[in-house]
Amino acid sequence: MENRPLEYDYTVAKMFMFTTIVLGIVGMLIGVILAFQLAFPSVNTILGEGLAEYTNFSRLRPLHTDAVIFGFTLSGIFATWYYVGQRVLKVSMAESGLLMFLGKLHFWLYLIVVAAVVVTLFMGITTSKEYAEFEWPIDIAVVVVWVLWGMGLFGLIGIRREKSLYISIWYYIATFLGIAMLYLFNNMEIPTYFASGGIGSWWHSVSMYAGTNDALVQWWYGHNAVAFGFTVPIVAMIYYFLPKESGQAIYSYKLSLLSFWGLMFVYLWAGGHHLLYSTVPDWMQTMGSIFSVILILPSWGSAINMLLTMKGEWQQVAASPLIKFMILASTFYMFSTLEGPIQAIKSVNAIAHFTDWIVGHVHDGVLGWVGFMIMASLFHMAPRVFKREIYSKSLMATQFWIQTLGVVLYFTSMWIAGITQGMMWRAHDEFGNLAYSFIDTVTVLHPYYTIRGVGGLLYLVGFLMFAYNIYKTMSARPVEESELQNASPMGA
Amino acid sequence: MDIAELQAYGYFALTATLVVVLYGYIYHLYSKKKDADGHDYEDYSNMALKDDITDTPVSAVSDDKEK
Ligand code: HEM
Numbered sequence A: 001m002e003n004r005p006l007e008y009d010y011t012v013a014k015m016f017m018f019t020t021i022v023l024g025i026v027g028m029l030i031g032v033i034l035a036f037q038l039a040f041p042s043v044n045t046i047l048g049e050g051l052a053e054y055t056n057f058s059r060l061r062p063l064h065t066d067a068v069i070f071g072f073t074l075s076g077i078f079a080t081w082y083y084v085g086q087r088v089l090k091v092s093m094a095e096s097g098l099l100m101f102l103g104k105l106h107f108w109l110y111l112i113v114v115a116a117v118v119v120t121l122f123m124g125i126t127t128s129k130e131y132a133e134f135e136w137p138i139d140i141a142v143v144v145v146w147v148l149w150g151m152g153l154f155g156l157i158g159i160r161r162e163k164s165l166y167i168s169i170w171y172y173i174a175t176f177l178g179i180a181m182l183y184l185f186n187n188m189e190i191p192t193y194f195a196s197g198g199i200g201s202w203w204h205s206v207s208m209y210a211g212t213n214d215a216l217v218q219w220w221y222g223h224n225a226v227a228f229g230f231t232v233p234i235v236a237m238i239y240y241f242l243p244k245e246s247g248q249a250i251y252s253y254k255l256s257l258l259s260f261w262g263l264m265f266v267y268l269w270a271g272g273h274h275l276l277y278s279t280v281p282d283w284m285q286t287m288g289s290i291f292s293v294i295l296i297l298p299s300w301g302s303a304i305n306m307l308l309t310m311k312g313e314w315q316q317v318a319a320s321p322l323i324k325f326m327i328l329a330s331t332f333y334m335f336s337t338l339e340g341p342i343q344a345i346k347s348v349n350a351i352a353h354f355t356d357w358i359v360g361h362v363h364d365g366v367l368g369w370v371g372f373m374i375m376a377s378l379f380h381m382a383p384r385v386f387k388r389e390i391y392s393k394s395l396m397a398t399q400f401w402i403q404t405l406g407v408v409l410y411f412t413s414m415w416i417a418g419i420t421q422g423m424m425w426r427a428h429d430e431f432g433n434l435a436y437s438f439i440d441t442v443t444v445l446h447p448y449y450t451i452r453g454v455g456g457l458l459y460l461v462g463f464l465m466f467a468y469n470i471y472k473t474m475s476a477r478p479v480e481e482s483e484l485q486n487a488s489p490m491g492a
Numbered sequence B: 001m002d003i004a005e006l007q008a009y010g011y012f013a014l015t016a017t018l019v020v021v022l023y024g025y026i027y028h029l030y031s032k033k034k035d036a037d038g039h040d041y042e043d044y045s046n047m048a049l050k051d052d053i054t055d056t057p058v059s060a061v062s063d064d065k066e067k
């Protein structure tokens, strides 16, 4: 055998980078279509009446949420895991044939599940539980994919050279365990065909819980899907990529450990804020509100730790578009974790719930924090996995500004729309008659929906620039090992 | 006492315990500054900064075996 020095093996990381980009484009394109459907209803039948079943808002909405959450974000999580995991544990996947096999199997099964999800959702097959729309056969496949990831994850940890687990690894482990628990409990369902002795479709199922209990489990899941899908693994990314790209040690490693346990402790109790003023017990709602407010502390603990990591090095933010992405992500994280607790206060939620303000909150989090951080991670990884410099720095800087403008247009328009909606719905005259009918709000909101559509379109354009930049990177100037220490090499 | 009341007390006790544990952990981290192996916690940042496969680990698994 030829005696080559040991290297990290990024085969699986590359595969997941590919799905991150493709599913990101698909999910965001659908998002933009949805946004324009809300502004211009005729877009619902854009491909004609005959195909209206497949192009209407309600059919496409779960495709958007599932494509961006379980396609784009989850692929990003896997791609970064297969990159960061090896590096901070100082062990290569090439050292274990088994781990390599598990990694590839993980990817291909994941892809099959994605295909099944796309097809079934387009056909209108759904359990109707938000973020948990998949029917039972797919749920079983999802569990298999998850277990494969877990085997790979703990397998790699098992053969590591570095004894301690870097803080990011803790966050990846938490992602794995958290989602595993949530997904299993929320998707407990009874296949009706088999339970009834052959009535209906074989793939159909009903939830094992009913009424308020179902809502409680659903939002315990829904909220923590945000926690363990949009927060915990993204924090894992920033704790690795920001120090690495800037060459700065984390401002306080102790604070990172603290925020980790703080976040784990507080997050699980906050889900009640999705069910304020509903039929769940009052004490549970109050508890949800209180824990939501406390949640600011561990969230800001991580975010401030990241900003302070740049202490004395702020010129890097001006000089490097890659650092800009990460600093803005961290800022948007602070922003949405301040906005969330405000919305969780009962009296505020009375206005905000059911309105576009929530949709605004969702998207300043996912576009500004999740999206930016995943793109930044892939930008940092690209020169290292392809051994080539990033194709264009100026393209990257342009993308940054276009997308930042997109996010700002998105959340500001939704704030105005949401609060207007909330106020109009509850306005009444001295006799208690409602002052407005629903259609009055629709008329008033139209301009803001259009602005949101434009903002979303800008974000999508930026994402396409990102995809192009990564694609061109694969044929850019090759780089030397020594260029890859900290700051990523970039072409003009 | 019915089950709901028990649950509420149990929940309160659990929360209080976890708060004490968390603050205990904070106190531990900042008073000891080093972990059981004698590494300053802040050194662990180097796990990310010096992460080439040829770099020396902050605390190597193999050190344990030699002991
Ligand atoms: C301290 C942290 C946070 C708190 C306390 C919080 C609180 C809230 C509240 C009160 C709602 C509205 C519930 C309703 O009235 O329907 C909500 C919705 C939501 N938040 Fe947050 N939020 C936080 C951080 C985040 C972050 C960082 C993200 C994403 C990156 C996020 C994503 C979402 C999503 C997706 C929903 C909508 C769920 C749905 O109705 O489908 N949140 N959050």
Ligand code: HEM
Residues within 6 Å of the ligand: A027, A028, A029, A031, A032, A033, A034, A035, A038, A061, A064, A065, A068, A069, A072, A073, A358, A359, A362, A363, A366, A367, A370, A371, A452, A453, A455, A456, A457, A459, A460
């Ligand atoms: C190109 C950018 C995007 C646009 C234009 C867009 C647009 C939309 C629209 C129109 C909705 C439906 C809102 C409603 O029902 O009133 C929506 C929902 C949602 N989107 Fe996006 N989206 C984009 C990107 C993303 C990304 C990248 C993510 C996640 C990583 C995401 C996550 C969500 C979630 C979780 C919901 C459900 C919110 C809720 O139920 O409250 N979106 N999006």
